Amino acid sequence: MEAKANETFFIYEVFSQKSVSASFVHQFSLLAPNEEVALTMARENFLRREPCFNLWVVKRDNIHGLPPEERPFLERLDNKSYRETKGYGDLQARWRHHKEKYEEQQKHAGNGS
Amino acid sequence: MGDNVRVENVEQAKQNQEYAQALADLLFQLADDDFILAYRGSEWLGLAPHIEEDVAFSSMSQDMMGHAVMHYQMLEDLGLGKADDLAQLREAGAFRNAILVERKNGAGEYNDNPHYDWAYAIVRSYVYGLYKQVRLESLLQSSYAPLALISRKMLTEHRYHLMHWQVWLKQLANSTKEARQKLETGIARVWEDAGELSSLGQNADNIVRFGLIAGEELLRQRWLANTKDIFQKAGLSWPGEPGVPTERGRLGEHTADLGQALATLSEVYRLDPVAKW
Amino acid sequence: MQTQIERFNMTENEKMEAFLARIDRGEKIEADDWMPDDYRNQLVKLISMHGMSEIMGALPEKEWVPKAPTLRRKLAIMAKVQDEMGHGQLLLRVAEDLIAPLGKTREDLMQDLFTGRLKFHNVFHMEAPTWADAGVIGWLVDGAAIITQSMSLDTSYAPYARALHRICAEEKFHAQHGESIVLELAEGTAEQRQMLQEAITRWWPSLLMFFGPPENGNITSNQASNMRYKIRTQTNEELRQVFLKKYLPRIFHLGFTLPDDTIYFDEAEDKWVYQQPDWEAFKQIVKGNGPRSAHRLNLREMSYEETKWVRDAIMSFGRQVG
Numbered sequence: 001m002e003a004k005a006n007e008t009f010f011i012y013e014v015f016s017q018k019s020v021s022a023s024f025v026h027q028f029s030l031l032a033p034n035e036e037v038a039l040t041m042a043r044e045n046f047l048r049r050e051p052c053f054n055l056w057v058v059k060r061d062n063i064h065g066l067p068p069e070e071r072p073f074l075e076r077l078d079n080k081s082y083r084e085t086k087g088y089g090d091l092q093a094r095w096r097h098h099k100e101k102y103e104e105q106q107k108h109a110g111n112g113s
Numbered sequence: 114m115g116d117n118v119r120v121e122n123v124e125q126a127k128q129n130q131e132y133a134q135a136l137a138d139l140l141f142q143l144a145d146d147d148f149i150l151a152y153r154g155s156e157w158l159g160l161a162p163h164i165e166e167d168v169a170f171s172s173m174s175q176d177m178m179g180h181a182v183m184h185y186q187m188l189e190d191l192g193l194g195k196a197d198d199l200a201q202l203r204e205a206g207a208f209r210n211a212i213l214v215e216r217k218n219g220a221g222e223y224n225d226n227p228h229y230d231w232a233y234a235i236v237r238s239y240v241y242g243l244y245k246q247v248r249l250e251s252l253l254q255s256s257y258a259p260l261a262l263i264s265r266k267m268l269t270e271h272r273y274h275l276m277h278w279q280v281w282l283k284q285l286a287n288s289t290k291e292a293r294q295k296l297e298t299g300i301a302r303v304w305e306d307a308g309e310l311s312s313l314g315q316n317a318d319n320i321v322r323f324g325l326i327a328g329e330e331l332l333r334q335r336w337l338a339n340t341k342d343i344f345q346k347a348g349l350s351w352p353g354e355p356g357v358p359t360e361r362g363r364l365g366e367h368t369a370d371l372g373q374a375l376a377t378l379s380e381v382y383r384l385d386p387v388a389k390w
Numbered sequence: 391m392q393t394q395i396e397r398f399n400m401t402e403n404e405k406m407e408a409f410l411a412r413i414d415r416g417e418k419i420e421a422d423d424w425m426p427d428d429y430r431n432q433l434v435k436l437i438s439m440h441g442m443s444e445i446m447g448a449l450p451e452k453e454w455v456p457k458a459p460t461l462r463r464k465l466a467i468m469a470k471v472q473d474e475m476g477h478g479q480l481l482l483r484v485a486e487d488l489i490a491p492l493g494k495t496r497e498d499l500m501q502d503l504f505t506g507r508l509k510f511h512n513v514f515h516m517e518a519p520t521w522a523d524a525g526v527i528g529w530l531v532d533g534a535a536i537i538t539q540s541m542s543l544d545t546s547y548a549p550y551a552r553a554l555h556r557i558c559a560e561e562k563f564h565a566q567h568g569e570s571i572v573l574e575l576a577e578g579t580a581e582q583r584q585m586l587q588e589a590i591t592r593w594w595p596s597l598l599m600f601f602g603p604p605e606n607g608n609i610t611s612n613q614a615s616n617m618r619y620k621i622r623t624q625t626n627e628e629l630r631q632v633f634l635k636k637y638l639p640r641i642f643h644l645g646f647t648l649p650d651d652t653i654y655f656d657e658a659e660d661k662w663v664y665q666q667p668d669w670e671a672f673k674q675i676v677k678g679n680g681p682r683s684a685h686r687l688n689l690r691e692m693s694y695e696e697t698k699w700v701r702d703a704i705m706s707f708g709r710q711v712g
Contacts, residue, residue, distance in 0.1 A: 007705050008495045009163075011483075028556070029483050030165045031496060033704040037284065040277045044169040045476055046556075048469075068423045155455050155464075158471050159448040160689070162697035164479045171472035175465055182461045197460045224453055227693065231700050284707040285700075292703030374456075381459040381521045388579050390459035390521075 011060040012038040014046055017053045024056060035059065118256045118324055123190045126257060135319040136257055137191055138209070139326060142314060142363060143248075144184035145210035148200055150241060151178035152374055153214065154234075156223035162231055173238070173277065176270045183263050201379035202386060205372050206365045209314060212358040213241060213306035215371040232292070232299035235285065239278035240303050240340065244310040245271060247336040248326065256324035279343065286347040300352055308355035311336060314363035413620050418548035421487045429619050432612065433547055434488050436621060441481030442503050443511035447531075448474040449686045450514060454524040463571070467524065470567050473560050480553040487549065504691045506678050513596050515680025522575055522582075522589035528568020530593060530637060534600045536561045537632050546620040576644045583645075590641065591649045595667040601633065602626040603669050634662040 009031040015024045027046040032038035038057040066074070081087030120126050126133050154174030161167035185196035193199065216237070219229035249271060252264035285292045311333035313320050321328045337355075344351055360366040382390065400408070406426055412419070419425055448471045455471055458464040486496050502508035513531050518524060540558050545551050575586040604627040605613070616622050624632075638655075641648065650665045674680070678687065 008497060009701075009705065011486075028480060028553075030479065031163070031483070031486075032165065033701075034284075034707060036280050037704055040280050041165040041169040044172040045165055045479055048172065048473070048476070049560075068420065152456055155468050158452045158455055158468065159445070159475060160693035160697075162700035164445065164475060164482065168472055168476045168479060171468060171475070175468050175472070178461070178465055178468070182465070185461065200461055201459075223456070224689070227689070228696065229693065231697055284704050288703035288705075288707045288709075289699070291699050295699065377456050378464075380457045381454075384459075385579060385581065388582060389574055389577075390463065 009033050012042075012057040013060055013063060014038075014042045015056040015058065016043075016047055017055075018051055019053050022053070024054075029060065032057075119258065120256055121258050123187075123259065127191065131319060132323050133191060135316050135323050136260075136325060137188060137193060138314060138316040139320050140184050140188050140191075140260075141207075141209040142211075144181045144188065144199070145208045146181075146214050146241070146245075147177045147184070148181035149208070149210045149371070149374060150214035150238070151175070151181060152378060153216075153218055154238070156218055156227075157229065157234065160223075160227060160229055169277065173274045176274065180267050180270075183267075187259065187263075197382065198386065201375075201382045203375075205367045205375055208362070208367060208371060208375075209365065210362050210371075211306065211309045211312070212360055212362040212368060213237060213303065213310060215362065215368060215374060216302075216306065217370050217373075230295075230299065232285065232295040233302055235278060235281045236296065236299040236303045239275075239282050239343075240307055241310065242271065242275050242278055243340050243343065244307075244332075244336045246275060247332055247339065251327040251332060254324075255326060260325070282343070282349075283347045286349050296349070300349070304352045305356045306358045308357040309362060312361070312363040410618075413546050413618075417546075418551065419546055420548050428615060429621075430488055432616055432619065432621055433550065434485055435612075436616070437481055437488070437550055438485040438499050438502075439509055439511070441478050441485055442499070442508055443514060444474050444478035444481060446503075446510040446514045446686060446690065448478070449689060450516070450518040450682070451524055451527055453518055454521060457521065458524070459521060466567050466570075470528065470564055473564065477553075477557045477560070480556060481550075484549045484553050500694060504687065504694075509676050509678075512599050512672060512675045512680070513593075514686070515675045515678070515683040516593070516596050517681050520585050520589060521571075522585040523592070525568055525571035525575060525586065526589040526593045528564060529572045530568070530590075530597055531600070532561060532564045532568055533637055534597060534633050536565060537629055537636070538601070541624050541629060541632075542622050544620075545622065550621075572644075576646075587646050590646050594649050595671075597633075598630065598664065598667045599669075599672045599675075601630040603672070604630070604666075631661050634664070638662060 010033070011029050012032050012035065013029050014027045016027055017024050027042075030038060030041060030045055032041060035057055039055065042055050042057055043052050118132070120132065126136055151174045154170065154177065157167070157174075158171055159167065161170050181200070182196065185199050188194070188199055189196045214237075218234060219227050221227045221229075246268075249264045249268050253261050253268075255261045255264070282296075285296045311329050313326070313329050317329060320326060326332070341351055358368075360368055362371075405424055409419075409424065409426060409429070419429075451467065451471050451474070455464070455467050458467045482496055482499060485499065486494075489495070489498065499508060503510070513527075518527060536558065539554050539561065543551060543554050543558065545554070572586065575582040605625050606627075609617070609625065613625065638648075638653075653662065653664045655661075656663050675683070678684070
């Protein structure tokens with residue numbers, strides 16, 4: 001079967017992993033007729049100098065994302081300190097306080113005996 | 114020195130003239146094969162069927178030329194001259210590459226009406242690559258330790274190349290009638306020369322006796338078995354015993370294509386080989 | 391915050407105002423954001439020309455790939471020309487995503503190149519007859535390209551900015567590659583120095599033309615809208631002056647001359663004053679009437695058309711052989 005005249009290659013998004021402990025990151029996109037060919041071209045097109053431990057190619061049609069109008073809704077109120085370490089900044093001082101108090105008590109106990 | 118030798122470094126190799134000669138003869142074959150085919154690959158730059166493939170293809174030519182440089186460097190270490198001189202100042206008669214790798218990419222020149230043939234490029238790269246694979250694997254057991262070491266390093270890159278060619282061969286073989294026909298023409302052309310690949314040249318007996326690499330027949334059988342398997346998986350009919358070209362490249366007989374290649378490769382360097390470039 | 395409903399009800403004028411407000415706030419535009427046709431067209435024109443210039447730019451240097459005088463230089467220039475093709479790939483992908491809503495693909499861009507509708511950079515229409523030309527291209531043409539590209543890193547179109555970041559990182563290697571070739575020739579024999587002097591002389595007008603005609607206070611409507619949209623933020627002459635300030639001293643430090651006796655640095659104005667190149671010739675060159683335009687276009691078109699069967703074949707892979 002001959003290819004139809006108006007058929008064009010598909011867009012594949014390329015993701016790569018730098019090392020076993022690194023997450024996959026998006027690199028760029030390329031045109032290819034199928035995933036197998038996309039995979040053979042991916043590293044040389046985007047990672048000629050960087051280390052590459054593993055590769056993914058994903059057909060762009062299979063990626064689902066937010067339309068531009070909905071992207072602004074990803075923004076959050078800045079009131080979630082309870083989720084973050086910065087919300088617990090008092091802990092160290094309190095531990096220090098207990099340690100000092102304990103040491104003070106030990107000193108007194110030692111003096112007493 | 115005879116059978117079961119192990120030569121750890123270049124100084125040891127130089128102590129036995131016969132061994133050093135056999136080693137040099139083999140290294141010229143390895144270096145010249147990769148150098149000339151990498152040059153043919155580099156002529157494709159900017160002309161491949163698809164931009165992304167152009168970029169990918171060039172890396173393989175670079176890797177291959179990188180392998181040649183490592184072999185020329187080993188020859189330099191043996192005291193046979195500077196690597197740049199070995200690559201660019203020898204006359205065609207001193208080259209030991211197989212004829213298959215020197216054939217032009219198409220009817221024209223890289224810079225002028227090239228009319229390059231992608232089917233031939235794929236088949237030549239893959240068939241040569243399959244032989245190179247067998248050769249590198251055998252070199253892992255080479256009596257010359259430095260050669261075994263670099264062969265191991267080259268194998269990783271080379272396997273990645275084979276993956277690439279395998280995809281192309283399989284996809285072209287199972288696509289359009291036109292592609293299938295061009296592929297078969299490419300196979301027929303490659304087959305006219307391919308039989309020479311496993312030749313170890315004039316000094317074959319010593320090369321094998323010193324344990325530098327396995328014998329011609331063993332290399333040839335392994336390579337043909339692998340290639341047959343690949344062709345079968347791709348649904349291609351087996352073209353039978355590969356032929357040998359009229360000129361015997363391993364003996365220093367070459368076609369006009371190599372003369373043209375060397376003239377191009379050394380054009381600038383020959384302006385003044387003593388100058389720094 | 392704007393909601394989908396509000397945007398849906400906006401008039402074209404209101405959309406345009408909101409778009410310009412985003413630009414003014416320094417926000418970046420993505421491929422699927424609403425954008426005025428004019429913005430899209432300006433981007434397509436700029437980025438497809440940039441991308442094709444990379445692809446066509448591979449050809450003059452490619453002439454020197456096999457001829458490079460040492461094994462190391464052969465490898466380096468191969469890697470460099472490969473990068474140029476890679477940059478073309480990145481830029482064409484950005485352009486392709488912009489023309490996709492218009493029902494167009496890379497194929498259309500290729501055909502536009504062949505018919506002359508899509509132009510490529512003046513420097514790539516020129517001859518490169520010696521090894522020193524390969525050096526000058528790497529050093530000065532890439533040097534000029536780095537200036538233009540790094541000045542555009544802050545472009546309002548985010549996909550273009552991302553491509554440029556990748557490109558600029560590699561251009562640093564290219565500049566060093568060119569400098570290395572040039573310094574070897576400059577420190578070499580009398581013949582090598584002469585070869586380099588001739589190449590500098592030959593490339594001088596093309597290098598001045600690289601940035602386009604000076605505005606002399608008359609910004610064209612294209613430039614004005616590019617600046618309004620923050621696609622690019624410098625004028626041709628501003629970019630050229632950055633180039634001259636960086637590279638002229640280096641040319642003189644190596645003891646080379648330019649084919650312009652009148653050139654001098656005006657301290658008060660803080661700029662180089664130079665003899666204008668032939669801007670009529672420039673127009674002819676970018677129209678496709680340069681010394682190597684037809685040859686290189688022919689090379690590209692021939693290789694593209696003769697390998698159509700390959701693209702068709704892999705596109706139909708997996709279906710039954712007929």
